[in-house]
Amino acid sequence: xxDALPQELxxxxxxxxxxxxxxxxFFNDTTITTHEILTELLLNIEPRIPEMxxxxxxxxxxxxxxxxxxxxxxxxxxxxxxxxxxRSANVRAVMTRLPAYWQMNLPIHSACRAVGIPIxxxxxxxxxxxxxxxxxxxxxxxxxxxxxxxxxxxHLIEHALPYPKLSVLLHRVEEVPDVPSAVRETWxxxxxxxxxxxxxxxxxxxxxxxxxxxxxxxxxxxxxxxISDTSSLITSIxxxxxxxxxxxxxxxxxxxxxxxxxxxxxxxxx
Amino acid sequence: xMTFSELQDIVHVCTRKGGPDFYRARYGVQVDERSRTTSxxxxxxxxxxxxxxxxxxxxxxxxxxxxxxxIDAITASSGTxxxxxVYSARTLNDGYEYRLQYHDFRKAxxxxxxxxxxxxxxxxxxxxxxxxxxxxxxxxxxxxxLAHIADADSLFLILHHLPLIAEEMVRLKMNDxxxxxxxxxxxxSRSLYRYMHAIFPNAVITSVYGSSDVETSxxxxxxxxxxxxxxxxxxxxxxxxxxxxxxxxxxxxVPITEGTEGDLLITVRARPDAAFPLxxxxxxxxxxxxxxxxxxxxxxxxxxxxxxxxxxxxxxxxILRADxxxxxxxxxxxxxxxELCRYERDVPDGLRIEVVLHVEAAPEADLSxxxxxxxxxxxxxAAYTYEHGVRDGLYLPLRCERMTNxxxxxxRLRIMQC
Numbered sequence: 001x002x003d004a005l006p007q008e009l010x011x012x013x014x015x016x017x018x019x020x021x022x023x024x025x026f027f028n029d030t031t032i033t034t035h036e037i038l039t040e041l042l043l044n045i046e047p048r049i050p051e052m053x054x055x056x057x058x059x060x061x062x063x064x065x066x067x068x069x070x071x072x073x074x075x076x077x078x079x080x081x082x083x084x085x086x087r088s089a090n091v092r093a094v095m096t097r098l099p100a101y102w103q104m105n106l107p108i109h110s111a112c113r114a115v116g117i118p119i120x121x122x123x124x125x126x127x128x129x130x131x132x133x134x135x136x137x138x139x140x141x142x143x144x145x146x147x148x149x150x151x152x153x154x155h156l157i158e159h160a161l162p163y164p165k166l167s168v169l170l171h172r173v174e175e176v177p178d179v180p181s182a183v184r185e186t187w188x189x190x191x192x193x194x195x196x197x198x199x200x201x202x203x204x205x206x207x208x209x210x211x212x213x214x215x216x217x218x219x220x221x222x223x224x225x226x227i228s229d230t231s232s233l234i235t236s237i238x239x240x241x242x243x244x245x246x247x248x249x250x251x252x253x254x255x256x257x258x259x260x261x262x263x264x265x266x267x268x269x270x
Numbered sequence: 271x272m273t274f275s276e277l278q279d280i281v282h283v284c285t286r287k288g289g290p291d292f293y294r295a296r297y298g299v300q301v302d303e304r305s306r307t308t309s310x311x312x313x314x315x316x317x318x319x320x321x322x323x324x325x326x327x328x329x330x331x332x333x334x335x336x337x338x339x340x341i342d343a344i345t346a347s348s349g350t351x352x353x354x355x356v357y358s359a360r361t362l363n364d365g366y367e368y369r370l371q372y373h374d375f376r377k378a379x380x381x382x383x384x385x386x387x388x389x390x391x392x393x394x395x396x397x398x399x400x401x402x403x404x405x406x407x408x409x410x411x412x413x414x415x416l417a418h419i420a421d422a423d424s425l426f427l428i429l430h431h432l433p434l435i436a437e438e439m440v441r442l443k444m445n446d447x448x449x450x451x452x453x454x455x456x457x458x459s460r461s462l463y464r465y466m467h468a469i470f471p472n473a474v475i476t477s478v479y480g481s482s483d484v485e486t487s488x489x490x491x492x493x494x495x496x497x498x499x500x501x502x503x504x505x506x507x508x509x510x511x512x513x514x515x516x517x518x519x520x521x522x523x524v525p526i527t528e529g530t531e532g533d534l535l536i537t538v539r540a541r542p543d544a545a546f547p548l549x550x551x552x553x554x555x556x557x558x559x560x561x562x563x564x565x566x567x568x569x570x571x572x573x574x575x576x577x578x579x580x581x582x583x584x585x586x587x588x589i590l591r592a593d594x595x596x597x598x599x600x601x602x603x604x605x606x607x608x609e610l611c612r613y614e615r616d617v618p619d620g621l622r623i624e625v626v627l628h629v630e631a632a633p634e635a636d637l638s639x640x641x642x643x644x645x646x647x648x649x650x651x652a653a654y655t656y657e658h659g660v661r662d663g664l665y666l667p668l669r670c671e672r673m674t675n676x677x678x679x680x681x682r683l684r685i686m687q688c
């Protein structure tokens with residue numbers, strides 16, 4: 001699956017980079033933006049960020065990463081896949097258990113408002129208050145990441161607390177998307193997504209895949225995809241303040257077939 | 271401050287037949303009674319006081335007055351007192367307009383408030399081009415880095431997060447650009463204010479009085495910025511709030527005159543979209559009336575003296591809890607009576623927490639050795655001890671003193687911020 005990048009998309013991004021005074025060395029039609037190059041690009045545009053109409057998310061999952069930069073996102077960016085998941089399951093209230101420095105609570109709040117359900121913010125480290133929210137706080141849905149979900153699930157089992165009816169489980173692109181056994185065996189629907197870095201979801205699941213709790217994904221519609229045996233490149237399609245151009249994800253993808261929902265299904269490999 | 275007519279209205283709205291039963295049950299409203307009416311201040315003062323225990327007895331979804339789809343957020347008390355957390359619902363609300371007299375919010379804000387989306391909402395409401403960077407207190411360097419990139423010039427901070435943030439901002443040379451700081455969460459000491467003022471010389475520093483239990487938090491908004499003037503933090507009621515002061519022991523209303531002290535009761539205006547209007551809610555803080563009529567704002571002003579029954583204190587890295595101190599004292603074979611004082615000490619590399627534990631130790635006991643043993647055992651979070659905090663540079667070494675040397679106050683408190 002390697003359609004050529006449409007020229008108009010390439011031109012639009014070239015124009016966007018020109019407006020941001022990105023030096024020409026970072027952009028030609030054969031460019032592949034590795035994460036190291038993206039880091040340089042973000043450093044380059046950093047002085048312009050205060051003037052841009054944008055929010056920023058960190059460019060790295062590692063809070064101590066010396067190369068952590070701010071990645072500009074539109075203040076009106078909507079996390080459509082998450083919103084779709086919440087809407088499809090008729091949920092009552094959402095608890096977010098993501099590290100606050102990911103800066104994802106604002107888009108999650110917007111998704112909740114769009115669906116008409118309240119949000120509850122819980123620090124990943126504060127398991128007792130989060131767990132009790134499933135019993136006393138009217139929460140039935142959890143948005144969390146795979147690194148911290150096992151400890152939370154174990155706590156629910158240990159204290160005989162209710163399990164989430166629905167969860168949105170986020171994986172880091174460079175990690176194997178694993179669903180811990182405690183989650184697989186006791187929780188309701190687990191909709192998995194993969195993030196390129198915080199605030200940038202790239203792979204998602206429909207209700208059918210989520211129901212099965214399998215590590216298979218659909219491609220996000222927010223990007224033009226160039227997939228080969230050795231690389232997975234994404235190019236932003238929308239009106240991002242800083243569009244990604246042929247950004248190389250830290251994974252490869254293999255098409256495994258078609259889903260009942262009509263979209264292609266991919267296996268994620270690292 | 272609310273008018274008496276608004277107070278009558280809130281009682282009527284919250285006790286209407288067909289609505290949630292929370293207030294009807296507590297006020298003894300008869301089944302055939304349409305609602306409770308209050309026709310005088312005496313009747314108002316005779317209404318039962320609502321406590322945190324009352325809230326805990328009823329799942330919050332059973333005491334929610336607004337339609338579920340209008341609820342914006344659920345908040346929880348921190349769960350640090352050893353009691354289960356209290357969950358509360360809130361609809362989109364306002365009450366932040368007072369900030370605009372201090373700052374224009376045209377640049378980014380770094381915020382450690384637990385519900386930053388509400389502050390984001392108010393900025394958008396005021397058509398300011400402000401942006402938010404949410405502070406992650408456990409990974410604060412990443413958040414401060416983002417605030418630096420976003421050119422943040424204001425901070426909304428839980429007070430005990432401030433020293434760490436301040437040091438990181440100095441390191442990034444962004445402290446001079448901070449123009450406005452709003453602090454909340456606990457009373458600010460004079461030394462901490464002076465430290466803030468030294469680090470952020472260009473900032474107007476204000477303090478608000480809020481609570482996760484209260485929908486239209488903050489309940490107390492600043493009468494003036496912090497300064498060398500006494501008392502340091504002075505508040506008046508936010509526009510949606512009515513405040514009563516009652517005697518700590520009898521629960522009877524005390525007259526609002528300069529110097530009066532007592533427990534604070536909170537009443538929040540019953541707007542049509544309020545999720546849970548609180549009526550005469552005992553928040554658990556003791557206050558002192560500063561001025562009967564503030565020259566600036568007209569209504570009476572107050573200072574918060576502290577928790578009426580304080581059994582915990584937030585510190586960087588976690589919580590100092592009375593039950594945990596008791597556990598450790600028993601483990602080192604000491605009576606579990608104690609007084610714990612937390613100080614902020616200005617040391618060459620920044621502001622540090624120092625804890626002094628007053629214990630009933632034998633005259634021959636080695637207090638230094640005892641302090642080391644206690645620090646090694648005393649947990650401030652699940653896997654983090656006071657000793658770890660000393661190692662990480664968050665706290666100065668724990669000191670033990672004999673109980674007889676403990677500071678004497680009018681009331682014997684176990685945990686104090688000194």
